[in-house]
Amino acid sequence: xxxxxxxxxxxxxxxxMAEFAGYNMPISYTGINDEHATVRNNxxxxxxxxxxxxxxxxxxxxDLIQRATTNDASKLTNGKAQYSSLPNDNGGLVDDLLVYxxxxxxxxxxxxxxxxxxxxxxxxxxxxxxxxxxxxxxxxTCLLAIQGPNATRILQxxxxxxxxxxxxxxxxxxxxxxxxxxxxxATGYTGAxxxxxxxxxxxxxxxxxxxxxxxxGGPQGMKPIGLGxxxxxxxxMGFCLYGNDIDDNTSPLEAGLGWITKxxxxxxxRAIFEAQKSNGVSRKLVGFEMIxxxxxxxxxxxxxxxxxxxxxxxxxxxxxxxxxxxxxxxVKTELAAIDNIIYIxxxxxxxxxxxxxxxxx
Numbered sequence: 001x002x003x004x005x006x007x008x009x010x011x012x013x014x015x016x017m018a019e020f021a022g023y024n025m026p027i028s029y030t031g032i033n034d035e036h037a038t039v040r041n042n043x044x045x046x047x048x049x050x051x052x053x054x055x056x057x058x059x060x061x062x063d064l065i066q067r068a069t070t071n072d073a074s075k076l077t078n079g080k081a082q083y084s085s086l087p088n089d090n091g092g093l094v095d096d097l098l099v100y101x102x103x104x105x106x107x108x109x110x111x112x113x114x115x116x117x118x119x120x121x122x123x124x125x126x127x128x129x130x131x132x133x134x135x136x137x138x139x140x141t142c143l144l145a146i147q148g149p150n151a152t153r154i155l156q157x158x159x160x161x162x163x164x165x166x167x168x169x170x171x172x173x174x175x176x177x178x179x180x181x182x183x184x185x186a187t188g189y190t191g192a193x194x195x196x197x198x199x200x201x202x203x204x205x206x207x208x209x210x211x212x213x214x215x216x217g218g219p220q221g222m223k224p225i226g227l228g229x230x231x232x233x234x235x236x237m238g239f240c241l242y243g244n245d246i247d248d249n250t251s252p253l254e255a256g257l258g259w260i261t262k263x264x265x266x267x268x269x270r271a272i273f274e275a276q277k278s279n280g281v282s283r284k285l286v287g288f289e290m291i292x293x294x295x296x297x298x299x300x301x302x303x304x305x306x307x308x309x310x311x312x313x314x315x316x317x318x319x320x321x322x323x324x325x326x327x328x329x330x331v332k333t334e335l336a337a338i339d340n341i342i343y344i345x346x347x348x349x350x351x352x353x354x355x356x357x358x359x360x361x
Contacts, residue, residue, distance in 0.1 A: 004049035005142055005206035013224060020227055021114035023050040028226040035229035036320040039192050040361075043148035044225035045213060052117035052138040053198065054110045060130035062105050068127045069099065070252060070273075072262040073108070076101035081169045081187055084260055085252055086112075086123060091272035092248040094123050096240065096257075098187065100171060109183075109198075111143075113242045142201045146213065147225075147233075151194030154217045159184070163195060177212035179205045189230060191237035191359060232317050235326065238287050238358030244298055245285060245314040245328055251276060254330065255285045256358070283311060284336040287358045289326050292351040294344065296327035301345040310335055313344065321361045327353070 001024040010017060015026035026047065028035060038044045056064060065073045071084035080101050086094040095116040100109040112120040117138055128134060146155060152163045159176045163184055166172065171185035176197060183198040199205055214222065231241070240246045240255055251269070252261045253276045261273055290296065296316030301309050316327030331342060338357055343350040 002050075004047055005201045006047045006049065006144075006210060009210060010047065010224070015224070015226060021050055023114065025050060026224070026226040028228045029224055032226070032228040032232060033320045035223065035225045036232050038221070038223050039148045039190055039225055039229060039233055040321060041149070042220070043146060043151040043154055043194065043217060043222045044229070045217070045222065046145040046147065046225050046227075046230055048143045048145050048196070048230075049141070049201075050114040051143050052112040052114060052120065052136070053141045053143075054112070054121065054124065055135040055137055056108045056110065056124075057106065057133040057135075058131060059106065061108050061132050063130060064124070064127055064132045065099060065108060065110070066265050067267060068124050069097070070262065070267055071099070071260040072264055073099050073101070074265075076104070076108075078102070078104050079170050079172060081171055081185060083169075085246075085257060086120060087252070087267060087269040087273070088123075088248055089268050090248075091251050091269045091276075093242075093246050093250060093252065093255075094248065095120050096242055096246060100183070100185070102173075115243060137200075140201050142199050142206050142209070143196060144209070144213070145188055145190075145194065145196045146217075146222075147188045147190040147194035148192050148222075149194075150220065150222075154220055154222055155195065155213065158212055158216060166195065177209045179209055182209075189239060190233040191239070191361070192233065231315075232320055235315050235317055235328070236319055236321055236359060236361045238328065238360065240285075240328075241315060250285075250330075251281070253277060254281045254283055280333060282333055283330045284333050285314070285328060285330055286336045286355045287326065287328050287360060288342060288344075288353040289322075289324055289356050289360070290344070290351060290353045291341075292353070293325075294346045294349075294351040295325045296329075296344045296346070296353070302329050302331055303343045303345055303350055304335065305341070305343065307343075307350060309345075310342070319360060326360050331355075
């Protein structure tokens with residue numbers, strides 16, 4: 001297992017550790033419900049340094065991104081970021097990712113899922129026919145997500161950058177906690193507000209930034225948060241997790257990601273996705289709340305009232321904010337309407353659930 005620059009901090013803080021995407025990662029510290037509430041109501045710090053980062057440079061960098069991804073990166077100006085996806089050739093997704101415009105038409109950063117770093121690198125490289133300079137900086141890049149309604153207020157004294165007024169999906173670069181060249185981005189995977197900060201792991205910068213964040217935030221109730229609460233937080237928002245809710249066999253239109261699929265340019269599987277947009281999809285990703293008692297889990301079957309299988313659960317949990325069980329899953333389109341009753345197969349029982357709108361909270 002790989003370690004992040006913060007692994008020893010997690011262990012010293014008593015985190016419950018486990019393997020995730022090849023890394024030794026903290027799953028929880030004080031408990032998922034407590035950590036979840038900390039982020040929803042105050043502020044918490046996630047170590048997400050396992051994520052992948054690629055730098056693309058050169059006059060054809062934008063062209064490469066445009067040909068490989070579904071969203072329209074030509075709309076990005078300096079300091080703006082975008083959610084996008086990397087389609088395969090068969091109507092599925094290689095990954096979902098973030099695109100950061102560092103210098104318009106010349107320098108971009110792509111942020112990809114930890115488990116897909118090699119797969120994504122190879123996929124993007126296969127489109128690099130025009131000499132774009134590509135750097136995989138994943139192993140030397142630290143990434144901390146400081147999330148929650150009080151996150152930016154707590155962090156503001158650590159930088160001269162105006163992070164209190166950073167608009168959603170924009171970023172700034174500058175000095176943070178005495179460390180230069182830090183990228184602070186108003187993005188995140190929790191729906192609770194806050195920022196993500198990227199910086200190079202050199203000259204003790206990881207320890208310096210971690211310590212400064214907790215010196216500022218600790219007295220105000222900021223806590224370290226594990227991947228367990230990250231999952232419950234993102235699920236309450238209806239955010240997709242690659243490998244669960246989207247994968248090589250799901251299209252962005254099935255997953256409700258038509259808004260990041262722009263037909264103003266050419267990209268792999270465009271014809272398939274356009275046909276789906278015109279003709280409709282046969283299945284859709286929906287959110288649901290349990291009516292009967294029981295917790296839906298990944299890969300549980302979803303059925304109609306007669307017990308006929310109509311889909312499967314992709315993600316499910318007991319929502320700490322709602323104190324009820326929620327889930328996401330693919331069902332036949334004709335059964336995907338809001339308030340439609342569906343049934344989750346738990347062992348040999350059919351448990352009643354209701355289709356609801358995203359987000360759950």
